[in-house]
Amino acid sequence: MEVFKIEGGVHLKGEVIPQGAxxxxxxxxxxxxxxxxxxxxxxxxxxxxxxxxxxxxxxxxxxxxxxxxxxxxxxxxxxxxxxxxxxxxxxxxxxxxxxxxxxxxxxxxxxxxxxxxxxxxxxxxxxxxxxxxxxxxxxxxxxxxxxxxxxxxxxxxxxxxxxxxxxxxxxxxxxxxxxxxxxxxxxxxxxxxxxxxxxxxxxxxxxxxxxxxxxxxxxxxxxxxxxxxxxxxxxILPDMIEIGSWIGLAAMTRSEITIKDVSWENLGVIPNVFRKLGITLEKRGDDIFIPEHIDGYEVKTDIDGSILTIADAPWPGFTPDLLSIVLVVATQAKGDVLIHQKMFESRLFFVDKLIDMGAKIMLCDPHRAVVIGHDFKSVLKATTMSSPDIRAGISLLIAALSAKGTSTIQNIEQIDRGYERIDERLRAIGAKIVREKQ
Structure with a gap:
């Protein structure tokens, strides 16, 4: 069995090319x-x-x-x-x-x-x-x-x-x-x-x-x-789910990353959902540029001031495959977010691992979770955890890259099922991550 060992808290910088979808x-x-x-x-x-x-x-x-x-x-x-x-x-x-x-x-x-x-x-x-x-x-x-x-x-x-x-x-x-x-x-x-x-x-x-x-x-x-x-x-198109994962990674680690050749016209509402979380992303040709968020990112409330709700829906709504990423990114936002996962009743159960890392999350029921953002005033703590599925796995990897200390992620085959050579590509932009046999 292989595991990832990740030293968190490192600012990353560079360009990434998304894999095929x-x-x-x-x-x-x-x-x-x-x-x-x-x-x-x-x-x-x-x-x-x-x-x-x-x-x-x-x-x-x-x-x-x-x-x-x-x-x-x-x-x-x-x-x-x-x-x-x-x-x-x-x-x-x-x-x-x-x-x-x-x-x-x-x-x-x-x-x-x-x-x-x-x-x-x-x-x-x-x-x-x-x-x-x-x-x-x-x-x-x-x-x-x-x-x-x-x-x-x-x-x-x-x-x-x-x-x-x-x-x-x-x-x-x-x-x-x-x-x-x-x-x-x-x-x-x-x-x-x-x-x-x-x-x-x-x-x-x-x-x-x-x-x-x-x-x-x-x-x-x-x-x-x-x-x-x-x-x-x-x-095959570039993978919109991986693109969203790189956006979330850049924000959580407060890194400057350019995502190349993203096929903007096929991203739908994805960029705007991340903007609602306060994340700055710029369209540069067909690339996405995410600057360092040194001062963090602040969640936008609804017009009437009520808590922001991010929910999945069939296209052109927000894809359910990115809700796990949005949830982990919200843990360090300034403000609160309600995540409503409508399609799958077990997809939010990985939040207990984020709570162990110090995140403030209230799981309301199998489909809804309220995330109370830390605004980077309290960083997540490193821990040992296991990846339950592809999208939760990459979300836990993002959390580990932003956390203080060295984390271990087990069952990384789940991540490898959906992300191509993710450890190599992360090291290329400065991440401290190694793959080890256990």
Whole structure:
């Protein structure tokens, strides 16, 4: 087992380049199954979850060639659908949340798709109903083996377009349904569709392969089915969650950091949410510049003077993946913040570790926490802690970098699942962090 040892209280300085977007890559990689032709994908992040999915595709028979760092070609002309019914696949597919998104492409192209109950973060229940209800609407037959927690959908005669209203604006659910519908007969309309930039990227990639999807960027997608898709070249966006993490890190450590090539037009409300916390960030071309916050940062109240509330919501609302970062940043703000995590009932449970470090946080219930900022008058204290999930893990890492003393973070595989070579990149801007075997 590996751990991070972090000496906190060090001011950092320099430039960072965000990795490719993890959540986009999970969708884009599954889409290569829709065509027998070559697909080239650039800016793929080198992280555990993505590498697991690439390995799974290889085991399915996809021909994979690495062209360089972050660049691969995929050719799915000899897919072994029989692999889906093996014990090896049950183990491999169950270790990764994103594996659910291979079902839509396999169902569309080969008439069947199977998946074990996916793994991933332990942040609360993450239902799959939206995915399978969408497949059923397209004409697939659904079955579920309760003993093995194994899901299956079959459509030997092909899928047929349908009108559907999703019960929730699920990003992965929308992606899966779209990938199934592009090869269905006739027209499909998907209302209450997710419209995150990553979903938009998937739709743009599919259109470049020959799909016919309109309404991209809205919550109403119209898909005219086509007979086949071709190859393409696609570049993955910079990861907005990592960008938000670097903003939070800069503020908490009162460091001067420039985040390069962030794709401002795809950040939505993220910059403004950090500005509400009093953090200064400047747009310099397509970069974000965060100056040293020597005098700290002061939370802006609502117009009527009431406490600032930051809550997650489907795009274009604030992404739930950054609420953990916002919460830890608020611990050193001047002022108070109510954090309302609506989607996952276990995601705020990591705050006890921040409280152990001296943060003033009141956990109201599984979904809400009030953070009383220290205004840097009382710094956090170093401690030993364990990372419960990707986003809480990076939040604890940010807390440790700002704390007084040397902290130890265990279970860092959770951080490695979502952040590429994070210790190396932190050392490059002056952080005192080492990775040790324990």
């Amino acid at each position: 993890k959540n986009e890559a999970l969708q884009i990689l599954c889409a290569v199954l829709l065509t027998p032709e070559r697909v080239t994908i650039n800016n793929i992040p080198d992280i555990i979850d993505i590498n697991k999915l690439i390995k799974l595709l290889g085991n399915l028979g996809v021909k994979i060639e690495k062209l360089g760092h972050g660049s691969y070609t995929f050719q799915s002309d000899e897919v072994n659908v029989g692999y889906l019914e093996t014990e090896a696949f049950k183990k491999e597919g169950g270790s990764l949340r994103g594996s659910i998104m291979i079902v839509g492409p396999l169902l569309a192209r080969f008439g069947k798709g199977y998946i074990p109950k996916p793994g991933g973060d332990k942040i609360g229940r993450r239902r799959l109903d939206t995915h399978f209800e969408g497949f059923i609407n397209l004409g697939a037959k659904f079955r579920y083996n309760r003993e093995d927690h194994f899901y299956g959908v079959e459509a030997p005669d092909g899928l047929v377009g349908a009108d559907m209203l999703l019960d929730e604006a699920s990003v992965t659910g929308t992606a899966n349904i779209v990938m199934a519908a592009v090869l269905a007969k006739g027209k499909t309309t998907v209302y209450n569709a997710a419209c995150e930039p990553y979903l938009q990227q998937l739709c743009k990639m599919l259109n470049s392969m020959g799909a016919n999807i309109t309404g991209v960027g809205s919550n109403l997608l119209t898909i005219e089915g086509v007979e086949k898709l071709g190859g393409c070249v696609h570049r």
